[in-house]
Amino acid sequence: MTLTQLEIFALVAEMQGFTAAAVRLGISQSGVSHAVRELERELGVELLQRRQGRAEPTDIGLQTLERVRSILGLAEAMRQEAADARGLRRGTLRIGSFGPTSSLRLLPLLLAGYRHEHPGIEVYVDEGPDELALQWLQARRVDIAFAALPDARFATCPLVEDQMVAVLPAGHALAARERVALADLCAEPFALTGAGSGEMVSRLFLAERLRPDVRYRCGQLLSTLETVARGDAVSVVAELSLPSRRCADGYVTRPLQPEVRRQVGLAMLDEERASPAARAFMAMAARLRREGGLAQAQPGA
Incomplete structure (x- = not known):
């Protein structure tokens, strides 16, 4: 079992297709299929059901996917901790966003500051209803999510009201x-x-x-x-x-x-286990709020 196999399986499950995952990864579809088959062979279970051009996780596949995302999250945190020692020059950050409040008012201001401070971090944004964004956070599909606060389940950073x-x-x-x-x-x-x-x-x-x-x-x-x-x-x-x-x-x-x-703010699962890229984003957001950098996102602005 390799991290590459886990990454490929997670991407196929997320995109519900081998072809789409292959295009995203820039490799052949046969390479994607081989990686998933080898993982299934080693575990001795069917992780994905192939039907009508779609690939959907089986029941055990869904359980495995949750574990895989945790493993991949830890691996990414390790990579970013090493990058952090070099000045946080590389890494990825996935953000769950909802509606115009976060996607149109808050996120552009935050991303502008973050990209200036950490241009080497690749940022991905998934958008959906507020509850779905928090489900993505709990499933470790995203590192940070916008949320209506307070929410005792997460480490949070209030931004605007x-x-x-x-x-x-x-x-x-x-x-x-x-x-x-x-x-x-x-x-x-x-x-x-x-x-x-x-x-x-x-x-x-x-x-x-x-x-x-x-x-x-x-x-x-x-x-x-x-x-x-x-x-x-x-x-x-x-x-x-x-x-x-x-x-x-x-x-x-x-x-x-x-x-x-x-009250709207940012949420993460566990600040201590979060990646350096996620912690840096939260810290920058808190600083912008203290310094009044989010004032133009307030009602009437």
């Missing part, structure tokens, strides 16, 4: 109010976004034992805003997720009553 707001069609009766209660929104058709803070919105209604009349489930925030602007529904989103320049004049926002605040 905003609030949840109701999004209403311009001219809607509720738009005349300074603040809007969740209960008032339950009488209207509701658009639930699947991006960014969608999970948090669902939990807010559940905590109040309320059930919004969800007529639209939008995969993207812009689709949610467009649905509201047409007058088809109302919604609730995080203020920081809204476009810095309004893409439409057909909607307005109002704070919730009572106010619901949200």
Whole structure:
């Protein structure tokens, strides 16, 4: 069993295909298939099911994949610790990001500073809903993830704070109010976004034992805003997720009553076992926050 075999298996499982993994690695498909077969032969189990051009992990393959990611994470940490002794000149960093709040407002500012300080580190970004980003972190698919804080499961670094707001069609009766209660929104058709803070919105209604009349489930925030602007529904989103320049004049926002605040930051599994590249990113983010370098990411900026 070699690290190369483990890396190939993990990549095939992630991309669900031998061809895609071969293209990513720059080697032949037969080489990828041979590495996986040898690993399966040594372990004596089938790790991947091949069907209809896809490769999906078996039950034991999923368990093995979790172990493999831990091993590869430790190996990468060892490489980076050696690189750290040489000035952190090489290494990789994988970041889990969600929605416009992190991907459009926070991440560009953080990456600009990080690439300036550590140009030799290769950074990969996976984007999905907030809960999925944390699942990637727990599965060690990413080294760091953006998260709504606090979260006692992880080592965290708070970055910015905003609030949840109701999004209403311009001219809607509720738009005349300074603040809007969740209960008032339950009488209207509701658009639930699947991006960014969608999970948090669902939990807010559940905590109040309320059930919004969800007529639209939008995969993207812009689709949610467009649905509201047409007058088809109302919604609730995080203020920081809204476009810095309004893409439409057909909607307005109002704070919730009572106010619901949200803190966004970075999370990692274990600071002591994290790679030097991940620790350096967290340290740089904390420094930027202290020095006011994230001010332009705040609401209204």
